[in-house]
Amino acid sequence: xxxxxxxxxxxxxxxxxxxxxxxxxxxEEIVELLRSGKRLRLKEGFDPSFPDIHLxxxxxxxxxxQFQELGHQVVLIVGDWTAQIGDPSGxxxxxxMLSAEQVQANAETYMKQFFKLVDREKTEVRWQSEWFGKxxxxxxxxxxxxxxxxxxxxxxxxxxxYKAGRPIAITELxxxxxxxxxxxAIQADIEFGGTDQKFNLLVGRELQSMVGQSPQQxxxxxxxxxxxxxQKMSKSLGNYIGIAEPPSEIYGKVMSIPDSLILQYFELxxxxxxxxxxxxxxxxxxxxxxxxTLKKRLARELVTQLxxxxxxxxxxxxxxxxxxxxxxxxxxxEVPFTGELVLLLVKAGLAKSRSEARRLIEQGAVDVxxxxxxxxxxxxVKGNIIKVGKRRFIESx
RNA sequence: GGAGGGGUGCCGGAGUGGUUAAUCGGAGCAGUCUGUAAAAUUGCCGCCCGGAAGGGCUUCGCAGGUUCGAAUCCUGCCCCCUCCA
Numbered sequence: 001x002x003x004x005x006x007x008x009x010x011x012x013x014x015x016x017x018x019x020x021x022x023x024x025x026x027x028e029e030i031v032e033l034l035r036s037g038k039r040l041r042l043k044e045g046f047d048p049s050f051p052d053i054h055l056x057x058x059x060x061x062x063x064x065x066q067f068q069e070l071g072h073q074v075v076l077i078v079g080d081w082t083a084q085i086g087d088p089s090g091x092x093x094x095x096x097m098l099s100a101e102q103v104q105a106n107a108e109t110y111m112k113q114f115f116k117l118v119d120r121e122k123t124e125v126r127w128q129s130e131w132f133g134k135x136x137x138x139x140x141x142x143x144x145x146x147x148x149x150x151x152x153x154x155x156x157x158x159x160x161x162y163k164a165g166r167p168i169a170i171t172e173l174x175x176x177x178x179x180x181x182x183x184x185a186i187q188a189d190i191e192f193g194g195t196d197q198k199f200n201l202l203v204g205r206e207l208q209s210m211v212g213q214s215p216q217q218x219x220x221x222x223x224x225x226x227x228x229x230x231q232k233m234s235k236s237l238g239n240y241i242g243i244a245e246p247p248s249e250i251y252g253k254v255m256s257i258p259d260s261l262i263l264q265y266f267e268l269x270x271x272x273x274x275x276x277x278x279x280x281x282x283x284x285x286x287x288x289x290x291x292x293t294l295k296k297r298l299a300r301e302l303v304t305q306l307x308x309x310x311x312x313x314x315x316x317x318x319x320x321x322x323x324x325x326x327x328x329x330x331x332x333x334e335v336p337f338t339g340e341l342v343l344l345l346v347k348a349g350l351a352k353s354r355s356e357a358r359r360l361i362e363q364g365a366v367d368v369x370x371x372x373x374x375x376x377x378x379x380x381v382k383g384n385i386i387k388v389g390k391r392r393f394i395e396s397x
Numbered sequence: 398g399g400a401g402g403g404g405u406g407c408c409g410g411a412g413u414g415g416u417u418a419a420u421c422g423g424a425g426c427a428g429u430c431u432g433u434a435a436a437a438u439u440g441c442c443g444c445c446c447g448g449a450a451g452g453g454c455u456u457c458g459c460a461g462g463u464u465c466g467a468a469u470c471c472u473g474c475c476c477c478c479u480c481c482a
Contacts, residue, residue: 165479228424229435238424256433292432323433356426359441365427377448389426390433 007071009037016066020059020268022195025202025218033189033217034070042067043188043216045077045179046114049098051106053113054240055302056224056233059268060192061117063221067190074123075186076114078107081128082178113244116306131185132178143177146210147203152176155199180204183216190217196232224268229258247303251315252391254299255323259284259291262298270301328370328385332393341368341378341386344396350388365389 013031017024024030033040042064053061064074080103098106111125152173153159161168176199183191183204191201198220205215223232226239233240241253257265263281266272283289296316303312321327335348342357345366351357358376360366366373367387368380380386384396 167478252433259432259434262434290432291434295432295434319433353444354446355444356442360427363427363440364429375448 007037007039008069009035016063016070019274020063020221021219022222023198023218023220025205025220030190030217030219038189040067040072040189041187042072042074043077043183043186043191044074044193045079045082045182046110047079047083048103048106048110049083050235051109051113052235052242052244053110054233054235054242055265055269056194056226056240058117058243059221059224060194061114062269063192063219064118068119068122072122074118075188076111076118076123076125077182077186078103078110078125078127079179079182080107081132082175116243126186128178128182131181143181144174146207147177149173157199176200176203177207180207184208184211184213187213188216189214190219192219192221194223194232195220196223222264222268225261225264227253227257229261241302243306247307247311247315248318250306251299251303251312251319252323254302255292255295255319257295259295262291262294265298266294266301270298270305272297272301322391328387329393332385332395334397335394337380337382337396339379341366341373341380342376344380344386344394345388348394350392350394360388 013034016034017027017030044060044064068074083098083103115123153162155176158168158173179200180203182188184207188204188208191204193201198218201216201218201220205218209215225231226233226237227241228237228239231237231239235242241250243250245253254265262284263277266277266280280289280294284291284294299319300312300316303315318329322329333348335344338344338347341361342354345351345357345360346354351360361374361376361378364372364374365388368378368384370385370387380396382396386394386396388394
């Protein structure tokens, strides 16, 4: 789909190729491509097994957007085949096969979120099944014959597991090859990914030259650390901030990140200029800025990008009210009246069992109308507002 | 084809006849503190009953068995992994 729009050939290289970038292979070639006036095909793939996009993905998506603004074309690949293998992480080897409907539903969810940040008009969506659906054993043999075990074992993750005597499934070895073939199928000029994708993307480069295409350039972005402050952001670790989460949730989660991540987040997922970031850095260093005010700014930047100015002020107001002033929010979940407090907590899903509910009460985690209740036999009345922990509110109706 | 290792609670990983609902670490939840930060510290972390003391039930791949008593011993079955060929 060529819209006939012009491609900008003298972009602001430093913003594009420096900020939020971990590594570019090969940088000179990318610069050359950008200046050639060619509309570049930017490859980005995803597995429809995990449809939710979080801030970690946002780093790449923002990059794609920047390239689109210069007139380039994004090619989004739905990894409906690779999803069945699962990118080898060494943690989980086998994944349940998803039904076609499930894949379809996940892909839709993903795209809905994807196009919050990436321009739909300049995006071409392709499904792996377009080419892998037709693959025969002969094709697979041909593809696999191009690589050796040694080449694949060069991947750090494989090498480590092999040395440790831990299992590596053959399908896992196949994963990079399939991903590489995608690049061939769509004739990618540049493929984007996190630094952990380096190996896979390099295989794509390799395969493309083997079949006579010009090898794709590789654009690696840093991995964003999750809200726990130690591991990369991922859904399975539960340390993520999803871009489809409600504004107040995003705002709150940002406020809970460790101070050490503030600058990194600003750099990778906001547009706040470098110059200002330098001031933040300095301010944090000589303690002339309260980290909390920076986090508030960060939270605002993010919610505004993902929602709106209005949503941002509402989220901030909610935060101030509930967490800083410790007041009861306007909105709370209404739960049918039950009499017993313990039962209500279970019914409302705030405790998995009556035992757990009792424990919460005994530990002083439960307030009724602003007063702490430690009696596990407490009877509530209609209209009571119950608070559990710092942030969960329900109303008995 | 051969040799060996292993399946324990969300994860890792102890435990080889009773004192084990099961050491320990991580994750998680909650309290204090606070900036919903970090650090620190305390409690909880199978289900149910009880105000409490305590009690009951169900757990260590599955199914049987031995025993007063089993995660631990025996038998059969299922599953996983590594190495050699």
